[in-house]
Each structure stands twice: as C-alpha cells, then as structure tokens.
Amino acid sequence: MADDPGRTKILLDESRIPRRWYNVLADLPAPPPPPLHPGTREPVGPDDLAPLFPMDFIEQEVSAERYLEIPEEVREVYRLWQPTPLIRARRLERALGTPARIYFKYEGVSPVGSHKPNTAVPQAFYNARQGVRRLTTETGAGQWGSALAFACSVYGLECEVWMVRASYDQKPYRRLMMRTYGARVHASPSPVTTAGAKILADDPDSPGSLGIAISEAVEVAGGADDTRYALGSVLNHVLTHQTVIGEEALEQLASVGETPDLIVGCTGGGSNFAGLSFPFLREKLAGRMSPVIRAVEPAACPSFTRGRYAYDFGDAAGFTPLLKMHTLGHDFVPDPIHAGGLRYHGMAPLLSHMYELGLFEAVAKPQRECFEAGVLFARTEGIVPAPEPTHALAGAIEEARRCAETGEPKVILTALCGHGHFDMAAYDRYLSGEMEDFDLPQERIERSLGRLP
Numbered sequence: 001m002a003d004d005p006g007r008t009k010i011l012l013d014e015s016r017i018p019r020r021w022y023n024v025l026a027d028l029p030a031p032p033p034p035p036l037h038p039g040t041r042e043p044v045g046p047d048d049l050a051p052l053f054p055m056d057f058i059e060q061e062v063s064a065e066r067y068l069e070i071p072e073e074v075r076e077v078y079r080l081w082q083p084t085p086l087i088r089a090r091r092l093e094r095a096l097g098t099p100a101r102i103y104f105k106y107e108g109v110s111p112v113g114s115h116k117p118n119t120a121v122p123q124a125f126y127n128a129r130q131g132v133r134r135l136t137t138e139t140g141a142g143q144w145g146s147a148l149a150f151a152c153s154v155y156g157l158e159c160e161v162w163m164v165r166a167s168y169d170q171k172p173y174r175r176l177m178m179r180t181y182g183a184r185v186h187a188s189p190s191p192v193t194t195a196g197a198k199i200l201a202d203d204p205d206s207p208g209s210l211g212i213a214i215s216e217a218v219e220v221a222g223g224a225d226d227t228r229y230a231l232g233s234v235l236n237h238v239l240t241h242q243t244v245i246g247e248e249a250l251e252q253l254a255s256v257g258e259t260p261d262l263i264v265g266c267t268g269g270g271s272n273f274a275g276l277s278f279p280f281l282r283e284k285l286a287g288r289m290s291p292v293i294r295a296v297e298p299a300a301c302p303s304f305t306r307g308r309y310a311y312d313f314g315d316a317a318g319f320t321p322l323l324k325m326h327t328l329g330h331d332f333v334p335d336p337i338h339a340g341g342l343r344y345h346g347m348a349p350l351l352s353h354m355y356e357l358g359l360f361e362a363v364a365k366p367q368r369e370c371f372e373a374g375v376l377f378a379r380t381e382g383i384v385p386a387p388e389p390t391h392a393l394a395g396a397i398e399e400a401r402r403c404a405e406t407g408e409p410k411v412i413l414t415a416l417c418g419h420g421h422f423d424m425a426a427y428d429r430y431l432s433g434e435m436e437d438f439d440l441p442q443e444r445i446e447r448s449l450g451r452l453p
C-alpha cells in the first residue's frame with residue numbers, strides 16, 4: 001500500500017551467509033532416544049554406520065556442540081543462491097483482508113528450486129573429501145535427487161538415484177534434470193536390487209514409496225566400498241544443515257524490527273521445518289521471543305497427528321537402524337498425493353522427540369485445501385509453489401483468516417521451501433477439478449502399525 005513504508009523484499013548481503021550450523025541438541029533437556037541396531041536392538045555405534053555415512057556426519061549426528069562450523073568450501077557453493085530472500089506477502093495479505101503480516105522465506109531460488117541443496121552440498125563435500133566415489137539415494141518428488149545430483153556434479157562424484165515410481169511417471173522433467181547433472185535414475189521399485197525385485201514380484205504395479213526407495217539405495221551403498229548413502233531429510237545432521245534458513249530469517253526479520261508470533265512449515269521428513277524453526281526455538285527457549293511453532297503434514301500421510309511414537313525402520317525392507325519416531329509403519333504406502341516429498345511413513349526422530357516435549361504443534365491438511373492456497377498464492381505473490389509448501393501456505397492462510405476475524409495483527413513466518421515449476425501436472429489435476437482428497441481409514445493405519453518391529 002502506498003502509505004505503508006515497510007519493506008517487501010528483505011535481502012542480506014552475501015557476507016551474511018551463516019558461518020555455523022545450529023545444533024538444537026545442545027539446547028534440549030535430554031537427547032532423543034538413540035537409533036537401535038536392527039539385529040541386536042542395542043544402540044548403534046559409529047562402526048555400524050561407517051559403511052553408510054562419512055565420519056563427519058556420524059559425529060554431527062550425536063554432537064552436543066551448539067554450533068558446527070560450515071566449511072569454507074561449502075559456503076563458497078552456498079553463495080550461488082544464499083542468502084535467500086525473505087518476502088512480505090503484502091498482496092496475499094490484502095486478498096485475505098487480514099491485519100496479519102505474512103513473511104515467507106523463499107528457498108526456490110536455489111539452482112534446483114528447493115531448500116535441499118543446503119544439505120546436499122555439505123554431504124557431497126564431506127564424502128568427496130573422504131575419498132568416496134559414488135553416492136546413492138532415494139527421491140520422492142525428485143527435489144532431493146536433483147539436489148544431490150547437482151552437489152555430486154560440483155565435487156565430481158557419481159550419483160545414483162532411486163525415484164519413487166509414482167513420481168518417476170508424473171514428473172519426467174525432474175528425472176531429466178537429474179540426468180542433466182549426470183546422475184543415473186531408476187524407477188523404484190527397480191529390478192536392480194533385491195529389495196526392489198522382491199516388491200515387484202508381489203506387486204508389479206507398485207507405485208513405490210520413499211521407504212522402498214531407501215531400501216534400494218541403502219542396499220547398493222552397503223554392498224560397495226567406494227559408495228555411500230545420502231539422505232535428504234530425517235537425520236539430525238540433515239536438520240542441522242538446514243538451519244541456515246532460520247538463521248538468515250532471524251536476521252532478516254530483526255532488520256525490519258519484527259518478531260514472529262507464528263512459524264508454520266510443512267513436514268515430510270521434517271528438514272525444512274526444522275531448518276526454519278530451530279534458530280527461532282533457540283531464541284524462544286532463551287526467553288527472547290515466544291512464537292507458536294506449527295508443523296503441517298498431509299492428511300494422507302499424517303505421522304505426527306495419527307502415527308505412533310515408536311521404534312520403527314526408516315525403510316520398507318528393514319535394512320536401516322530402528323528409529324524412535326512418529327510413524328505410520330515402515331510398510332505404509334500413502335495414497336499417491338501430489339506432494340511426493342511429504343509421503344514418508346515416519347518423521348525425523350529429533351522432531352518426534354521435540355514434539356513429545358511439547359516444543360511445537362502439528363496439524364494435518366487434505367491436498368485440495370493446500371492447492372487452493374497454492375493457487376491463491378500464485379495469483380497474488382506470483383510464485384507457483386511446490387505442492388509440499390502449499391501445506392505450509394494453507395496453514396499460514398488459515399491463521400491469517402483467523403486474524404481477519406479477531407483483528408489481531410500477528411506476524412506469521414513460513415518457509416516457501418520450493419517452487420512448483422516441475423509440478424504443473426499436479427496443478428492440472430487441481431485446476432481441472434480432478435484432484436481427490438483421500439480418506440485414510442483408521443484400520444489402514446492400525447494394520448501397518450501392527451507390523452512394527
């Protein structure tokens with residue numbers, strides 16, 4: 001508005017790219033329960049994880065240091081897109097007639113269009129430094145696979161990706177983007193692994209799941225000395241790498257004299273939500289601000305709101321350590337909603353632990369409400385959001401509408417963690433009225449929870 005002198009785009013100088021990642025473990029009253037060895041059920045030690053991950057991450061996973069130094073070689077690559085802009089969604093506010101002030105941290109400006117390179121780059125860097133030749137991984141919507149393929153190309157590593165079949169078919173351009181960066185891409189389940197072949201034998205038309213794709217990537221990494229596995233979410237070190245989002249947002253909001261009343265983000269495995277919220281949570285725990293922090297998950301894959309807090313496998317085949325997390329069961333295959341990145345049966349153990357401690361809240365939303373929010377956002381702010389952050393936007397819009405009723409001028413902060421340029425088929429479904437909301441019957445959840453280890 002002409003009479004509003006405030007800023008719309010809040011940018012930071014390149015020199016302000018964070019020098020340290022924030023490790024929230026240092027500020028929790030107790031650490032989360034440890035991962036357990038799937039055979040012995042004893043806590044896993046560094047030796048158990050060494051075949052899969054470089055030592056730097058195994059150390060970062062359990063570190064009690066509050067801050068971890070970001071290597072200069074990583075910051076140099078971060079400079080390609082960081083610091084990312086924090087944008088005030090004035091036109092969305094006006095469309096909603098809300099007195100709330102809505103800010104979104106936009107991660108879609110990264111080379112691959114999401115927050116994922118914030119962790120893909122350090123992961124490829126540490127692996128390359130340790131002499132690893134190849135990384136394997138899974139990808140749901142294709143964003144993580146693109147990010148790792150990009151990061152591997154930066155450091156000269158080979159990259160092999162198992163892409164969930166449903167996305168492989170729906171999103172050919174993500175697949176081609178990975179190949180452009182030089183990666184090999186398999187549709188998962190694939191016949192090239194034992195885990196994939198077994199699932200194909202039972203169900204040749206399996207749409208796949210992140211759990212299945214993880215089994216395949218882990219199997220291949222475990223079977224070769226020069227190969228390691230990279231995970232794009234869920235693990236502590238991944239969440240820690242993403243805290244650059246929140247550190248920047250904290251500084252950006254402070255520069256315009258704002259503190260958030262609500263922080264809202266979408267959760268698949270939890271990394272963008274953690275990345276945005278942890279630095280603010282640090283400030284909250286220190287008594288310097290008191291935002292409500294809220295996770296939004298898809299109603300079709302509601303691990304926080306309908307899952308059980310229990311030890312479960314991270315993958316479908318049961319190769320990974322047992323993780324204590326909110327889970328729908330490791331062989332739960334969610335309906336094929338368009339937010340592929342939110343179709344994971346579990347949740348980051350660190351976030352699950354923090355949820356149990358009451359440090360944030362969670363809600364679930366059906367996909368049509370989310371796409372409605374995404375379309376309104378595109379028509380007001382101009383950016384077409386990825387299907388995943390439409391969940392965060394739906395959460396932000398819901399609160400802003402409440403503010404319109406109560407007259408409260410709340411400050412709402414959200415992460416627009418990716419753009420949707422490769423997701424136009426999903427928008428096609430929505431715009432043509434063909435998108436469905438899936439009902440998730442309690443029996444289906446009970447059935448897969450009945451198979452918890």
Ligand SMILES: *Cc1c(COP(=O)(O)O)cnc(C)c1O
Nearest residue numbers: 143233268269270271272388418
């Ligand atoms: C991967 C991805 C997600 C889900 O993963 P989190 O670890 O929960 O962040 C959400 N949004 C986008 C754009 C993604 O690429």
